[in-house]
Amino acid sequence: xxxxxxxxxxxxAFLFIKWLGLGLFAGAICGLLGTFFHHSITFVTGLRxxxxxxxxxxxxxxLIISLxxxxxxxxxxxxxxxxxxxxxxxxxxxxxxxxxxxxxxxQLVGGSSGREGAAIQLGGSLGYNIGRLxxxxxxxxxxxxxxxxxxxxxxxxxxxxxxxxxxxxxxCAGIIYPAAILPCMTASLSAFYLSxxxxxxxxxxxxxxxxxxSFKSMGLTILLGILVALLSIVFCIAIEKCSAxxxxxxxxTILRAVIxxxxxxxxxxxxxxxxxxGAGMNLIYNAFNGxxxxxxxxxxxxxxxxxxxCLFKGGEIVPAMSIGALFGCFFGSLFGMNPGFCAAxxxxxxxxxxxxxPLAAIMIGGEMFGFEGIVYFIVICAVSYALSGNFSLYEAxxxxxxxxxxxxxxxxxx
Numbered sequence: 541x542x543x544x545x546x547x548x549x550x551x552x553a554f555l556f557i558k559w560l561g562l563g564l565f566a567g568a569i570c571g572l573l574g575t576f577f578h579h580s581i582t583f584v585t586g587l588r589x590x591x592x593x594x595x596x597x598x599x600x601x602x603l604i605i606s607l608x609x610x611x612x613x614x615x616x617x618x619x620x621x622x623x624x625x626x627x628x629x630x631x632x633x634x635x636x637x638x639x640x641x642x643x644x645x646x647q648l649v650g651g652s653s654g655r656e657g658a659a660i661q662l663g664g665s666l667g668y669n670i671g672r673l674x675x676x677x678x679x680x681x682x683x684x685x686x687x688x689x690x691x692x693x694x695x696x697x698x699x700x701x702x703x704x705x706x707x708x709x710x711x712c713a714g715i716i717y718p719a720a721i722l723p724c725m726t727a728s729l730s731a732f733y734l735s736x737x738x739x740x741x742x743x744x745x746x747x748x749x750x751x752x753x754s755f756k757s758m759g760l761t762i763l764l765g766i767l768v769a770l771l772s773i774v775f776c777i778a779i780e781k782c783s784a785x786x787x788x789x790x791x792x793t794i795l796r797a798v799i800x801x802x803x804x805x806x807x808x809x810x811x812x813x814x815x816x817x818g819a820g821m822n823l824i825y826n827a828f829n830g831x832x833x834x835x836x837x838x839x840x841x842x843x844x845x846x847x848x849x850c851l852f853k854g855g856e857i858v859p860a861m862s863i864g865a866l867f868g869c870f871f872g873s874l875f876g877m878n879p880g881f882c883a884a885x886x887x888x889x890x891x892x893x894x895x896x897x898p899l900a901a902i903m904i905g906g907e908m909f910g911f912e913g914i915v916y917f918i919v920i921c922a923v924s925y926a927l928s929g930n931f932s933l934y935e936a937x938x939x940x941x942x943x944x945x946x947x948x949x950x951x952x953x954x
Contacts, residue, residue, distance in 0.1 A: 556722070559683075559719075559722045559723040559726070560722065560723075560726055562670075562674070562684060562687070562723055563687055563722065563723035563724070563725070563726025563727045563730070564726055564727070564730050565670065566666070566667055566670055566684060566687045566688055566691055566723070566727045567687070567691045567726060567727035567728065567729070567730030567731040567734070568730060568731075568734060569666060569670060569691075570662075570663050570666045570667065570687075570688045570691035570692045570695070570727065570731055571691050571692075571694070571695045571727075571730060571731025571732070571734040571735055572734065573636075573662065573666065573692070574659065574662065574663065574691060574692035574693075574694070574695030574696050574731060574735065575695045575696075575731075575734065575735040575738045575740055577640055577643075577655075577658065577659075577662065577692070577695075577696060578655075578695060578696045578735065578740055579738070579739075579740070580640075580644055581643065581644065581647050581655055581696075584644055584647050584648040585647050585648075585818055585819075587648065588647070588648055588649070588650055588814075588817075588818070589814070592814060594648065594649060594650070595649065595650045595805060595808055595814060595817065596805065597648075597649045598649045598650060598651065598801035598802070598804050598805040598808075599798045599799075599801035599802045599805065600649070600801070601645050601646065601648065601649030601651065601801055601852075602649075602651075602797030602798050602799075602800055602801035602850060602851065602852060603794060603797060603798050603801070604645055605641075605642045605645050605646065605797060605851060605852065605853060606793045606794045606796070606797040606798075606851055607794065608638060608641055608642060609638060609642065609793070609851070610793075610794075632665065633665055633666075633669045634665075635661050635662070635664070635665040636661070636662050636665040636666060639657070639658045639661040639662055639665075639853060640658065640662060642658075642852075642853030642854070643655060643657075643658040643853045643854040643855075645853075646847070646852040646853050646854050647818055647819070647854065649801070650804070650808065650814065650817035650818055651801075651804065651817070651818075651847040651852035651853075651854070652804070652816065652817060652818070652819075652820070652840065652843035652844045652846070652847040652852075652859055653819065653844070653847045653848060653852050653853060653854035653855060653856070653859065654819040654820070654854045654855040654856060654857050654858030654859050655696055655697075655819060655854055655855060655858060656693065656696075656697070656854075656855040656856075656857040656858060657853070657854055657855020657856065657857070658696075658853065658854050658855060659689070659692045659693045659696050659697070659855070660689050660692075660693070660710075660855070662688075662692050663688035663689040663690070663691055663692030663693060663707075664685050664688055664689050665688070666688045666692070667684045667685040667686070667687050667688020667689065667691070667727075668681060668684065668685045668688065670684060670688065671684035671685065682720075683717070683719060683720045683723055683724075684723065686707040686708055686711070686717075686720050686723075686724050687707065687720070687723040687724050687726075687727040688727070689703075689706075689707040689710075690703045690704045690706070690707035690708075690724040690725070690727050690728040690731075691703075691727040691728055691730070691731035692731070693706060693707065693728070694727075694728040694729070694731045694732045694735075695731040695732065695734070695735040695740065696735075697743050697904075698732065698735070698740060698741070698742045698743045698907075699743060699903070699904050699907040699908065700725075700728045700729050700731075700732035700907075701728075701903045701906075701907055702900050702901075702903035702904035702907055703728040703731075703732075704721070704724045704725040704727075704728035704729070705724075705897070705899050705900040705903055706895075706897055706900035706904075707720070707724045707728070708720045708721060708724050709897040709899055709900050710895060710896075710897055710900070710934070716899075743907075743908060745824065745825060745828045745884070745908055745909055747909060747910040747912065748828075748878060748880045748881045748884055748909060748910075748913065749878060749881065750881070750912045750913045750916070751877070751878065751881065753915060757877075757916075758919065760875055760877055761885060761916050761919050761920055761923075762919065762920075762923055764868065764871055764882060764885065764886055764889065764920060765889050765919065765920040765921075765922075765923030765924050765927070766923060766927060767867070767871065768864055768867065768868070768886050768889035768890050768893060768920065768924050769889070769893050769923060769924045769926075769927035769928045770927070771837075771863070771864065771867060771890065771893070772860070772864075772889075772890055772892075772893025772894045772924065772928050772931065773893070773928055773929070773931045774841075775841060775844075775845075775856075775860055775863065775890075775894060776894060776931040776932060776933055777931065778841070778845045779844075779845055779848050779849065779856065779933070780935075782845050782846070782849040783848065783849040785849075786800075786849050786850065793851055796850050796851060797850050797851045797852070799850070800846055800847070800849065800850020800851070800852070801850065801852075803846055803850075804817075804843060804846055804847060804850075807842070807843060807846075811839065816836075816839055816840050816843055817843070819854065819858040819859060819862070820840060820858055820859045820861070820862030820863075821858065821862070823836070823840060823862040823865065823866055824861060824862050824865045824883070824887065826866075826869075827862070827865035827866050827868065827869035827879070827880070827883035827887075828865065828869075828880045828883050828884060828909075829880060830869060830872075830873070830879040830880050830883075831869070832865075832866045832869035832870055832879070832883070833870070834870045836866045836870075837863045837864075837866035837867040837870065840859060840862055840863050840866060841863050843859075844856060844859040844860070844863070847859075856894070856933050857891065857894065857895065857933070860890050860891070860894050860933075861887045861890055861891055862887075863890060864886045864887045864888075864889060864890025864891070865883040865884070865886060865887040865890075866883070867886055867890075868882040868883040868884070868885060868886025868887065868889075869882060869883040869886075871886065881913070881916075884905065884908075884909045884913065885905070885913065885916045885917060885920045886920070887905070887908075888901050888902070888904065888905035888917050888920060888921060889901070889920040889921060889923070889924040890924070891904060892920075892921040892924045892925050892928075893924040893925070893927075893928040893931075894928075894931075894932065894933050895932065895933060895934070896925060896928065896932050898921040898922065898924075898925045901917070901921045901924075902914065902917045902918055902921055905917035
């Protein structure tokens with residue numbers, strides 16, 4: 541006991557300084573690159589909006605992305621980062637430039653894809669390789685990989701609390717490693733404030749009038765949670781099955797990307813506007829302001845499934861959030877609730893349902909819409925998480941505490 545009392549404070553102090561320093565370093569590097577990436581996406585999105593003819597480059601964009609990814613012999617995606625967080629598998633530094641280039645091209649030409657997949661891949665790649673630079677052991681590499689994800693996610697989305705929690709929650713749904721909280725939150729907050737210095741704007745949609753808690757409001761929130769959970773399951777299955785089917789029917793990734801771009805272009809011209817191209821942040825604003833038709837969420841789901849299945853890059857989370865918001869807005873108008881309020885809580889529930897991260901979902905709701913509605917965020921996340929089952933955007937994600945670690949790893953992570 542005497543030896544423990546004499547050594548334990550020194551060990552705690554060392555670990556605190558170590559992870560505070562590594563978190564700040566990872567936050568600075570990843571935050572700078574994440575901020576650059578964020579502004580690049582904003583620039584090309586504005587460029588496409590100002591020049592509608594760029595939409596005709598969708599097939600060419602698919603071609604260029606598929607050719608870029610030919611430089612590697614294996615798929616590069618968010619699952620690799622999650623696997624690294626779980627088991628310490630290597631993450632190639634090549635992932636960073638590839639996902640940046642692929643996502644920028646996708647957003648430029650109007651593919652229905654987001655940015656968070658890019659945030660996970662860019663942050664994971666940088667975090668892992670920063671850890672290798674410092675010659676960290678396998679467990680510490682996993683923690684710094686999480687920290688990189690938190691930093692880039694925070695810099696791009698301006699939700700530092702949600703980013704830090706998401707990074708430690710996404711790998712193993714149902715498990716949070718306390719040892720990763722300090723470096724992840726340090727990296728997330730430092731990246732957040734650094735991005736502010738370079739003019740990154742908050743991702744805040746505004747506050748809604750929170751209804752008083754009643755049997756009716758809670759009952760409708762639970763019903764919306766059930767429907768959003770089903771919608772998240774449909775979304776995950778559609779992406780998985782469509783990707784597998786197209787890979788079988790069109791083995792050539794180049795041809796698949798070109799055909800996919802042509803189909804996206806055809807659908808865009810058929811509907812006659814460009815509102816459903818890109819990540820979908822504009823659709824979230826529309827839904828929050830009560831503007832959504834019953835078919836809008838279905839159209840966005842279709843475009844997103846085609847984009848992801850045909851190798852357009854960026855990620856599925858923001859499009860899925862826009863799908864949830866559009867559905868929630870329609871639900872609110874159907875049942876006599878504030879459509880903007882329903883759009884907000886449905887967005888949060890959809891996020892929870894597709895990534896199995898209830899704590900991060902609650903935080904992202906609070907940071908985007910204000911914490912006044914946190915009771916409703918908690919309820920809809922509880923329902924969505926419970927009913928979405930083992931479905932997830934990330935096949936590498938482990939649910940229900942099924943991950944088995946060695947005693948040594950558990951001691952270091954916990």
